[in-house]
Amino acid sequence: MTPQQARLECRNGLVAPTAGMAAGFTQCNMISLPKDWAWDFLLYAQRNPKPCPVLDVTEAGRFDTALASGADLRTDLPLYRIWRDGKLAEEVSDATDAWAEHPDLVTFLIGCSFTFETPLLEAGIEIRHITQGCNVPMYSTNRACRPAGRLQGPMVVSMRPIPADRVADAVTITGRYPGVHGAPVHIGDPASLGITDLARPDFGDPVEIRDGEVPVFWACGVTPQAAVMASRVPFAITHAPGHMFVTDIPDSRWHV
Template sequence: MVNYGMLEPQEIRELIRKQEITGPTAGMSKGNTQANLVILKKEHAFDFLLFCQRNPKSCPLLDVTEPGSYIPAMIAENADIRKDIPKYRIYRDGVFTEEVADITEYWEDDMVGFLIGCSFTFETPLLESGIPIRHIEENCNVPMYKTNILCNKAGMFEGPTVVSMRPMTPEDAIRAVQITSRFPAVHGAPIHIGDPGQIGIKDITKPDFGDAVPFKPGEVPVFWACGVTPQAVAMESKPSIMITHAPGHMFISDIKDEAFSVL
């Protein structure tokens, strides 16, 4: 069996292009930064850039492509964002219409790609510190939820913050705050710990994106701002077209995690 965690990002991306990898990318190419993706037409790009600037916890920008370019030159100069993600989602006028493995036929010459920091990046230092990550243990996608925390509006873009959740003991949660605080470029510290109802989550067993994971006795939910937020925002703001990664199916960059650590 292939150990995807030990492969270089270029090798992972090649397997994705061949559609030999089609599932979530958590744990792959350990030590390399993973990214969320948003693609918009140029007419909406400035508003979305401003949205990211006003909502850095949910949408920490790692790279923005030139209009018409599908190469994220700052984080992977030989990559192609049309082909290097296992699954993409197409939203038209705010409606999720389809999920595909390649977006070459959807690409237009005025499109701009936004690569946004992903919490999968800080999972490696959490694991190295002995903090278990449940969705990796269960070999499933991280659970993600819409919340009642509203993003700061920018131009046409507005909507709720989406969070990712990891069950932890209270002791591990404290250590996780300390560790992830070092990575503001990939969402940083949690935005909530404990009662899901306080942030508008009615049923922790029914995530809006990803898969539910089990809790062990004594564990509490720990929530991080999530780069799937733009997908919830797309549903509210209804741009003519927005192309994103499918939740949990990330772009794996050539940049090492340490590049985004502030300590």
């Protein structure tokens, strides 16, 4: 499936996690905010680049992006979340009506760790949530992001179980992709991140952790949604966790 085909499928109603879809092309987290909140958010992202690496920002009121030719950000993601006063109001597969409520939305596209899953797979490192055909597990942590203006909140992480003898390889490989979360922020010991039960993620689905595997945690682009909740942002549209925007940009763009 090409990125264009993936976006068209979503526009035509496909609702599914996008892990593994159009492999080799960059997927993005999305958050749209009224222009009045755009400065606070861009500053929040600058101050928290591991969870919030910004890959593109639209002009206010626009829904096109330099990352994907012909895309419409209102319809081309498989599933959206509409937030009101910091609370999840609804999930929709087409955000056109919600978008129309605010004529000056500024949309931020944020790097996603799915980007480095292809090189991990190529190195023979299994990605459990792809094997299981489910969404990646994500957890809120006890690590506060550095605040900016009215925005504050915890860092959210994604977790992949990695065999102990491949953890160093996973660090080395993902560390070469700083634009899409880069190296893990934490390896092993979920309790010290404030995670009490790996089987009950805050977002996404639980995955099996086998003997000899270590839970490895990467900063996650759902962190802005945690900030929306913690900061009671009046209005926001985001992707639903794991249901990303598929761009035309090859993953190799972010390799250093």
